[in-house]
Amino acid sequence: MSATKAQGITIEIDDGTGFATIGNVTGFSGLQGGSAAVIDTTNLSSTAKEKLVGLPDEGQVQIDIKFANDTSFTKLKAQRNSQALTPFKINIPAGEGGEAATTASFSGYILSLPISATVDGVVEASCTVEITGAVTWA
Numbered sequence: 001m002s003a004t005k006a007q008g009i010t011i012e013i014d015d016g017t018g019f020a021t022i023g024n025v026t027g028f029s030g031l032q033g034g035s036a037a038v039i040d041t042t043n044l045s046s047t048a049k050e051k052l053v054g055l056p057d058e059g060q061v062q063i064d065i066k067f068a069n070d071t072s073f074t075k076l077k078a079q080r081n082s083q084a085l086t087p088f089k090i091n092i093p094a095g096e097g098g099e100a101a102t103t104a105s106f107s108g109y110i111l112s113l114p115i116s117a118t119v120d121g122v123v124e125a126s127c128t129v130e131i132t133g134a135v136t137w138a
Contacts, residue, residue, distance in 0.1 A: 002095055002096065002097030002098075002099060003095060003096050003097065004092060004093065004094070004095035004096065004099060005093070005095075005096065006027070008093040009025075009028075009090065009091065009092055009093065010025075010090075010091045011028060011063055011088065011089070011091070012088065012089040012090075012091070013072070013079070013086060013087070013088055014086065014087040014088075015078060015079055015084075015086065016084075019087070019089060020071070020072060020075065021072065022063065022065065022072045022073075022075075022127075023065075023070050023071075023072045023073070024066040024067070024068050024070075025063060025064065025065055026064045026065065026066055027063075027064045028061055028063045028064065028090065029064075030060050030061045030062050031061050031090060031104055031135070032058075032135065033059045033060070034056060034057040034058040034059030034060075035056070035059070036053045036054050036055060036056045036057060037053075037054035037055070037057070038051050038052075038053060039051060039053070039054050056134070058106065058131035058132075058133070058134065058135050060108075060111070060129060060130050060131065061106075061128075061129045062127070062128050062129075063126070063127040063129065064125075064126055065126070065127065066122055066123075066124055066125075067122070067123035067124055067125045073125070076110060076113055076125075076127055077113060079110050080110040080111075080112070080113050080127075083109060085109060085132065086107060086108060086129075087105070087106075087107050088105070088106055088107070088108060088129060089103050089104070089105050090103065090104045091103050092104070102137055102138065103137070103138050104135050104137055105135070105136045105137075105138065106131050106133065106134070106135040106136070107131070107133055108129040108130050108131040108132055109129065109130045109132065110127060110128070111129070112126075112127070113126070113127050113128075114126055
């Protein structure tokens with residue numbers, strides 16, 4: 001059985017000073033979760049609906065973090081506050097079945113960075129990134 005463990009995945013952000021690993025990441029979701037628009041090309045002589053597919057929209061990535069007011073969280077806050085286009089990398093390690101390590105690279109805007117806490121819990125944050133352009137894999 002081939003599988004890739006999540007342990008060892010790193011997520012990096014580039015705030016213009018070079019890529020740095022985001023600390024305390026507990027997970028992410030949404031990568032490759034976007035879709036494309038469906039363009040209706042039906043006309044009065046059509047015998048059924050006719051359609052084309054529009055440009056792909058890569059959607060959003062959510063990054064879950066155990067909050068620490070460290071350098072990487074400061075970078076996330078600064079990029080959100082500046083509304084700057086920000087490069088990201090998600091580095092996935094090699095799989096147990098010999099699959100090669102891979103990196104997903106993309107740019108996006110940090111839409112939100114809410115912080116939450118509960119009784120008998122730790123402070124957590126969730127970073128939502130709106131991807132613009134294509135995700136590239138290497």
